[in-house]
Amino acid sequence: MDKLLQEIRSCTICAEFLPEGPNPIVAGTEQSSLLIIGQAPGRRVHESGIPWNDPSGDQLRDWLDMDKRTFYDANQVALMPMGFCYPGTGKSGDLPPRPECAPNWHLKLLEALKGVKLTLLVGQYAQKYYLQNRFKTNLTETVRSYLDFTPKFLPLPHPSPRNRIWMKRNEWFGKEVLPYLKEKVKQL
Secondary structure, rough: HHHHHHHHHHOOHHHHHOOOOOOOOOOOOOOOEEEOOOOOHHHHHHHHHHOOHHHHHHEEEEEEHHHHHHHHHOOOEEEOOOOOOOOOOOOEEOOOOOOOOHHHHHHHHHHHHOOOEEEEEEEEHHHHHHHHHOOOOOHHHHHHHHOOOOOOEEEOOOOOOHHHHHHHHHHHHHHHHHHHHHHHHHHO
16 A cells, blocks of 8 residues: 555656646555545645645535544545646636546555445545446535445535535535434444
């Protein structure tokens, strides 16, 4: 596992497309029981090198009812984005994750993460990639159908502050999905 993480952190496969250069962000051990697959690191995470070290991470930890110490304990939580490096900024926020990472690294990581019991698919990029034809019409319908994907996967919206409007429109998420999520995480 250490060798694999070192290889990933040294990856430059898409360097020419990264405005800030490569800085692959990933964490986990063979013992990790929870795997969180997000989109791609934002600028703050790129600069700090710490996954989910931004307001989205604060919101995600709140959803999980998890403190930072536990969240960053790689023996408990593995963090694997769809794109390991910050992709840059587009017209309406960060660009999508680079498409090279998942096909090149995810399977190898999943094979090494032997202890994973639950995988959180955070955002539509992770959901479309892992659920494939089981992905519903859109992210909202996929998250609303969360029980269809358990016990292996649990789809979540991205916890970005930009999604506050989504949260207000979809109050069922806070009433149904978050209590379920917190209970599952507590069991792990």
